[in-house]
Amino acid sequence: MTKKDEFDLQDFLPYLLNQAAEESSMAFQQVYKGRYGMLRTEWRVLFHLGNYGQMTAKEIGTRAKIHKTKISRAVRKLEQRRFLTRTKDEQDRRVEHLTLTSFGQAAYRDLHSVAQTYDQKLSALFPAAEAKMLRYMLRRLAGSE
Amino acid sequence: MTKKDEFDLQDFLPYLLNQAAEESSMAFQQVYKGRYGMLRTEWRVLFHLGNYGQMTAKEIGTRAKIHKTKISRAVRKLEQRRFLTRTKDEQDRRVEHLTLTSFGQAAYRDLHSVAQTYDQKLSALFPAAEAKMLRYMLRRLAGSE
DNA sequence: GGTTGTTAGTTACAAAATCAACTATTAGGT
DNA sequence: ACCTAATAGTTGATTTTGTAACTAACAACC
Numbered sequence A, B: 001m002t003k004k005d006e007f008d009l010q011d012f013l014p015y016l017l018n019q020a021a022e023e024s025s026m027a028f029q030q031v032y033k034g035r036y037g038m039l040r041t042e043w044r045v046l047f048h049l050g051n052y053g054q055m056t057a058k059e060i061g062t063r064a065k066i067h068k069t070k071i072s073r074a075v076r077k078l079e080q081r082r083f084l085t086r087t088k089d090e091q092d093r094r095v096e097h098l099t100l101t102s103f104g105q106a107a108y109r110d111l112h113s114v115a116q117t118y119d120q121k122l123s124a125l126f127p128a129a130e131a132k133m134l135r136y137m138l139r140r141l142a143g144s145e
Numbered sequence C: 001g002g003t004t005g006t007t008a009g010t011t012a013c014a015a016a017a018t019c020a021a022c023t024a025t026t027a028g029g030t
Numbered sequence D: 001a002c003c004t005a006a007t008a009g010t011t012g013a014t015t016t017t018g019t020a021a022c023t024a025a026c027a028a029c030c
Helices: A012-034 A041-054 A056-065 A070-082 A102-123 A128-141 B011-035 B040-052 B057-064 B068-080 B102-123 B128-141
Strands: A084-088 A094-102 B082-089 B096-100
Touching: A012 A041, A012 A102, A012 B011, A012 B102, A012 B128, A041 A056, A041 A094, A041 A102, A056 A070, A056 A094, A070 A084, A084 B102, A094 A102, A094 B096, A102 B011, A128 B011, A128 B128, B011 B040, B011 B102, B040 B057, B040 B082, B040 B096, B040 B102, B057 B068, B057 B096, B068 B082, B082 B128, B096 B102
Parallel strands: none
Antiparallel strands: A084 A094, B082 B096
16 A cells, blocks of 8 residues: 555566466467367367377376366367367276377367467567576476476 | 477466466465455455555456456455445546455455565575566566566 | 275356446547 | 447356266275
8 A cells, every 4th residue: 555565466476477377378369269169278188189199188187287177078078079089998997098180180280380489479578598487487386396 | 299399388388377377376365265255356356456546447457457347246246345445436427436445455464465475485486586587577478568 | 805995087056257238427529 | 419439337148167076997905
């Protein structure tokens, strides 16, 4: 309230992170939503499968910290729209392995290239060393290292 | 898919930003939810009013990039729970000025101090100069400078 | 080999976010 | 003054998320 209150909302890291995340994902959302009618979680699942290859729902959830119900619904939709297929694990039949169809892979490649371009555009806001530092700091804040 | 695919999901800025934002706001959510039963948008509105003083719904929405229906509902709840009051502008009667009650101010001060401590804890992950740089970069990514 | 505990994934119901349409008021042009 | 457009904020219908309870399969222990 007072002026000597040195802590401004604009300096609060969770707030800044949220604003930056929102801004950057909104721009990209238009692409996957517009071209493929995907929701955020669906896009994230697709990107994981495209990036890492065959995975289970659990693995995606753990790696991306997405709740399993969200994954479950995203997977169902992606399957219905022929982006991926499921195959039951032979050893452990609770587990399902998710694989992109060729259609899914094409969508991944398309979105991947847009993402890459967009990422370069964002990175270009800063000198290369700083952009690299930023990524490192974000990873630490996300708790993944 | 292949190994020479140099663009990893873990390097995609919107993804990293989202992960970091999610991680940091989840931790803080427990505080305002637990102590005051507030939702994310309510907390954000409260913080804006505490930080900048009297504002209109529109101003908060513009500054924080929150949709007006979210603000509208958050304001109603904060009013019902006596955190703030509304007064119609005399010149333009479409506009409502929002002000924290003393109860609202107390809640703000309480949460503010928790936020400040938490922010310091996050900042302490990095050398001071880098933490400062991080804030600057996030502000740029958020498009606010 | 049966009981208990755990894990992968789904489903049902409640809470919240989104989108479009709405009211009330002001602004601008003619 | 009158018609149209714009703005602040609200409401209702639909979509999406979150929470908890659930099924099915496996593991571990006695």
